[in-house]
Structures are given as structure tokens and as C-alpha cells.
Amino acid sequence: MLGSFLCKALLASCAALTMIVSASAQEFDYGSFPGYTLRVKLVGGTQYEKLYTRIPEWEARTGAKVEIVSSKQLFDLDREVKQDIATGQITWCVGSNHTSFAPQYGGLYVDLKDYIPAEELAKYVPGTLASSEVEGRLVQLPRVTDVSNLYYRKDLYEDSARQEAYRAKFGAELAPPKTYDELKQQIVFFADPPNLFGTAFTGKDEGMSGRFMEILRANGGDLFDNNWNPTFNSPEGVAALQWFVDIYRAGAVPAGTVNYTFDEIGQAMAAGQLAIDLDWPGFAGFYSDPASSKIADHLGFALSPVGSAGVRGGWSGSHSFSVTEACDNKKAAASFAVFLTDDESELMEAKAGNLPTRSATYDEVIKYFNENGKTALAEMFVIWEASLADARTPPLIPQWIEVSNVLWPQLQAAILGEKTPQEALDQAAAEARTILEDAGVL
């Protein structure tokens, strides 16, 4: 009896000790930096700035002060950072960053693995953290991540007349598409311009290149081979571009989609003008809010379709924070970056509908949305989390944006019928090759 009691007590104390040890291992030490002023450049805009209301908490905890020396839209911030590099004026410590931009900045940012313990980094979604590395260096700590899945109007899919017409035409049930071929078929089927379009896509800038890349990868192709030779003019690439050409020529998307950015597509979907939208998770809150959206009551979510290779393209990217090599207090800077991506910060981002970068946040936010009657958002998180396994960033090389800038005008030329898809992609591949040769990559 006594032996059994002692054994239980020993086990209990061991368990308690293990819990204390693991709790202390999980708790990140934010440090103490009294009197220090941390200069930061942060991405501005309503959706990003709510997080910054937590900054006074970090100041109180560490004794440091934060001076926001610049707060701009991401593209303007990118331009400013490049000017800082050119003039050698890196007088700030933490900067907002993005996985698509990070490779351009060379050695501007430190490898955060040298400043943040591995057990802290283990709390981030592994794939998202891996995408934050450039040449094996963790140059950024992911803040929110993006991967595209389908939003659709349930009322259109549940409409019996449409169901019957679809069955009669294609011999299949009208249900959210599983493949890109099916998606194209449904986009054309639903289109009834000018009141309803099948979908719309970002037709310019990196948005166009990214959407193309997504289908290209889903078809089994890729932008480059292992030696960085451009390979997007392959048959898989031509088929991917033909997909856009087909829905554009069918009049199933607004003619102006070649000038659209994400904002316009979001507005059109919320106004009930689109049947389906392949888009970022950030729109879920907007679409499901009856105050801003006409489709709030019949919003459906589905995983993005697969291509001819049976895989998802999973175009992904993350907003992030980086610490400069020139920073005079890198520990304080790393502490700040961790604080803005810790469990509480991530929950704050997730509650706003953004995809968090910490694994533990998913269960927590799904529970929160279910408990607060926001079941649509809870449903969205389940689907988006499932798609993270297929998420892939654009190529993490400094020349990506430059290559993208020769690619999207050619994609537009094919979509508008000025060139055949093969001609357009061959031209873009030749220009991309010149860029990579000039940069010494080829």
C-alpha cells in the first residue's frame, strides 16, 4: 500500500517536474532592454496595424521603446528598403518583409536561427517557416500566411434549375470543382454577363504571374528546372495559359480583369457578381460579414482544385518581420519580432480572418469562431489549414520579381489574343533567361 502510494507520488512529482520544465522551455525570454529605442519599419494599412496596438505591451515587458520610423504599404516599403540599401542608410532594426520580396535583399537581414531558440521556432507551422528561409538562412519570422482556396456562392450551386441544366449538359452533379478543368467548365457555365461572371483573376503584376504559376505547378510543370533554366514555356505552361485564355475568350470573366488587383476581385465577389473566387483567406471575414457582403448568407468554401498532374499549385506567401544585420541590438530586435508573432499576436491576426503561422493557433481560433457564432470562418480555417501541406512560394531567388515583370505582360498578350500562348511564353522565357544570365545565375 505504502509502496504503491510512494510510486504514485513519485510519478506525480515527475509529471509535475516535466510540466514545469516544458513550460519554462516553451516560455520565450523577451529580455530586458531598459532605455533602448528600437527603430522599426512596419507595413501600414488597416488590416496590418491592429497588431501594433500590442507594441506598448512589449515596451512594458522589456523596458525598451519602439520608434516606428516608417509605415507604408508593402510595395512602397520595398522601394524604401531598396533605397536604404543603395545609400547604405540602414539605421533601423526591424522591418516588415514578405517571402516574395525577401530574396532580393541579399545580406540585409540576419539569420534568426542565431537569435531565437529552436524550441520557439518549433511552434511555427513547419512549411511556413521553411518558406521563410533564403539559401538556408531564416531571414524572416512569418506573421500571417496566404494560400488560395475556393470561395463559392452556395445559392448558385443549390439552385435546382442550374443543377438540372448542369446535369443535362455535362452529365455530372453540380458541386464545387475538384479539378481546374471542372473549374473552367463551371466558370463558363455560371457566367451571365454583365450581372454575373464565373470568376475574375488578378490580371497584372505578381498576381497574374502567381496565378499562372499555380496552375502550371498543378499541371506538373514549374517555372524553372533545378539549374534555373526557365521551363514555363513547356506544354504544362501552355495548358495553364490556355486555361486563362479560354475563360477570357468565353466572356466568363470581366473584360477588365486583366487590370484587376485583389481588392477589385474582393469587391466584385462581395457584391455577388462572381460565382467562384480562388482567393486568399483574408477575404473570408469580409465575404461573411452581412454589413459588407451580399453573399454572406450563402458563402461556401472548398479546397483549391488540382491540375492535370493531380496536385495542387498552392501559391503561397507570408508577411513577416526581419532583423537587420546593421542593428545595434539584435537581441531586442529578435525579441520584438517574436513578440509580434507569438501565440497571442497570432490569435489576434487569426480572429481578423488571417491565416496564422503558429500551429497551436488553428485549434484555438476554430474553437473561438464556433463559440462566437462565426461558423463560416471556422469552416474556412479548417479548409485553409488542410491546404497548407501543398503550399509553395514562388522561387526564392532575388530575380523572381524581375522575372515576374517580364512574364505577366506576355501572359496578358496571350489572354488578349495578341499572341498564341506558346509565342507569349517563349518570349517571356527568353527574357527571363537574359535576366538570369545577367545575374550570373545561368
Added chain:
Amino acid sequence: MISTINTLPKAAGRSLAGFFRSPRAVPYLLLLPGIVVILSVVLVPLLVSFWTSFTSYNLTRPETLYNFVGLRNYQRLMGSAEFWWAFGRTFLFITITLNLELLLGLGLALLVNRITWGQRTLRTIMMFPMMFSPILVGFQFKYIFNDAIGLANNALFDLGLIDQSIPWLVDGTLANISIIAAEIWMSTSVFAILLLAGLMALPKEPIEAAKVDGCNAWQVFRHITLPFLMPFVFIAMTIRSLDVARAYDMIRIMTNGGPAGRTELLWTLMTRTGYQNSQMGMANAMGYVSIILSIVFTFYFYRKLTAARAFMGGAQ
């Protein structure tokens, strides 16, 4: 011989010192701060950017500032159809917008000049478009010309004039017309204000004399008002030809040079090359080739201005 050479710098130094002590140096000394400022803020950046146009300077790799590539950037530009299309389109854009802005601005100025009550309020209202940032104007006109939800298409639908959306910002001709319309809306008031200033300074006597002599309104305008206004016209043209690049922000929002390069102007091409692609060496080479445009316009307008002033002098 050797002693002569040695004494030369000393003599030159003495004469230079003598010059600076003399009253003749006063204007130069007074201008010196201005000259230094101009050299540092204009000449030095010009020289640096000119140098970079012969290098492979990449904005994010400062060491490439010294990577001399000779005329490679210029050679590539000479063979680049994309660049020359943008060059031609920019020339056309400036020519059309400046002339239309002049005509509309002149009309506005003449109308406002005839008003006797509330003219100040109208002058203020007229300046409103100038107060908008070009980015804001870009968003405004992008919305107006949106093919699905835009005001232009909706109005045409409601009036029963169309039954299919017009792709304003997609069709090559329409997209350029839309951009020109936005630019004209934004900047016509610059012409109107400058020409109105000219009209208000116009002496009344020659006009009254002409009317007494039996001239009709058109003859008065053609032979008295317009010649008097011409110096104002050319000053306005010169100013506008130099600051028309302000339209870049507006175009970036509306089309960013697309689709498929149909509205690509030198400014969108240069900014994308220099900042997004970080190829500042190439972007500066584009800048130096495109300076030809600025020189041509400025030279033309200054010549016209001088001629107009000489004519006015003769008339007086």
C-alpha cells in the same frame, strides 16, 4: 623655362586672390551659396545617374555601382521595341494632353473672366482637381472606367446606349483615351489659372479701340487677346511639359502600363525597371534617352515664348 613654369601657379593664385578681393567678385561671391546648392542637389545626382547608366548598377547590390558595362544598356535600348513603343506613346501622350488642356483651359479662363459675381469662388473651385493627389485621381478614374461596376458603363447602360460593357481600360485605344481624360481632368485647371492671370492683366484700351474700329468678338480675340496671351500660353506649356510626368502615379493605379503594354509610357517602364526590378543602371539609361523628349519640348516652347514676347514688344 623651369622657373617660368614654377612661377605660373603662383601668378595664377595671386590673380585669383586679387580677383576675389576686387569689387568685380561681389556678384559671384553672393551667388556662391546658390551655386554650391545647385551643384550638390542637381549636378552631382545628374553625374552619378549618368555614370550608373554605363554600369549594371542594381539597387540592392551597391557594389555593382562600379561594374562598368560600357554602352551595353544603351545598345539594348536601341534594339528594344518595348522601349521605343513607350517612347512614341509618351510623345503622343504629352502632345495630345497638353494641346487639349490648353484648349479647354483657355475656354475655361475666357468664361470665368467674363463673370463679374462669384469669380473668386469659381477660381477656387476650378483649382480643386489640382489639389487631388494623382494616386487618388487614378483610383477615381479606375472606378469610373471599370468595365463591370464603373460609372461610365452604368450611365451608358441606363441611357440605353450600350447593351454590352465597354472594356475602357483594356482596349488599346480606349485605355489610352481614358488615361488622357484623367490627366486632362487633373491638370486643365493649371492652364486655366495661368491664362486667367494673363487675361486679368490684359489692358482694356486696345480691346476698346478695336471695338470702336468695328472689330467683332472673334477678331478681337484673334488679333488682340490671343497674341497678348501667347507668352502665358508658352510659359504654361513649358511648365506642364516638365511636370506632366506627375501623371505616373495616376497611370500606375489605372493600368500600370498594361494590359500587354498597351498603355506603357516611359515613366511606368522606367519605374518598374529601376525600383521593382532594381535595375537602376538600365533605368537611368532610359532616363537619359528620354531626356531628349524634355529637351525637344522645352526648346520648342522657349523659342515660341521668345518669339511671342518679341511680337508683343513690337506691338507695343
